[in-house]
Amino acid sequence: MSDIAVPDGVRIFDTTLRDGEQAPGISLDVGEKLEIAEQLARLGVDIVEAGFPVASQGDYEAVKAIAETVGTASGAPVIAALARCNTEDVERAAKALKAAHRSRLHVFVSTSEIHRRVMLRASEDQVVDQAVDAVKRALTSTGDVEFSPQDATRTDPEFLLRIVDAAVEAGATTINIPDTVGYALPHDFGELIGDIVRRVGDGAVVSVHCHNDLGLAVANSLEAIRAGARQVEVAVNGLGERAGNCSMEEVVMALATRSDLLGMPTGVRTAEIARTSRLVSTLTGYPIQFNKAVVGKNAFAHESGIHQHGVIQDRLTYEIMRAEDVGVAGSQIVLGKHS
Known part of the structure; x- marks a missing residue:
């Protein structure tokens, strides 16, 4: 473990091409994903999560194409790929990312009792071992490794801190806390993130990934930032599984509009927001609701x-x-x- 430089502002990690595409009915081809990735780079996001390479050959090809083009341009964002905590996933993701000037491997494993019992049939000790092994394996391909304990907000807090400690000790540079099922409320989520930030210290950047099942993804993300998180995971137009993810345009403009209170700048070129929103809507076939904050037809x-x-x-x-x-x-x- 080494000290990590925590950013002065907030890193914007865009997962439109990974979690956003998991919204029911969306299926983007390689060319469409590449077009969106190029626009995300113009927008100025810090990290583009290009996909989940082991999920399909199409996902692998899309991540590889984005790494070879967007990922090699001047001033390119970090190109990330998702992997479960197993050898096949990590190696497949690393191979897809190989050409990118700056790459990140994002490894995850379920940690809540219900996920471990129903999905993994694994003990706490086994899950910790999987996380540590995956982080160490990922570090053989890139120095930038993110670890996510899936369903963190329904995980026993003591076990959550234990696996976070283990991932940081193994060398993870970002610890991402997912509210996988949109269960968290802002006050409680802020307290949880504050505890993790204090626990991690300079060992890693703390990130959050909030789902919108209760309509609180943006509120929870902002509360996490107030508590010390320095990366927020977002999707354009709030796309994603079920009710979607934290909306990129909403959290970015909340940070910009209420800089007096939050004081956390981003590197996003906000004048590109509407263009990005329209492109994603057109390519995914998901219309933008008229009263959608920031980008809806009626917003102004x-x-x-x-x-x-x-x-x-x-x-x-x-x-x-x-x-x-x-x-x-x-x-x-x-x-x-x-x-």
């Missing part, structure tokens, strides 16, 4: 006469961010029943 639209009067005089009366800052042409005055 005003129909009520009182609101229209205020915005015409000074947009700050009813808008907390500029449409142009996210790549939208401007506010809209919509004539309707309430105008």
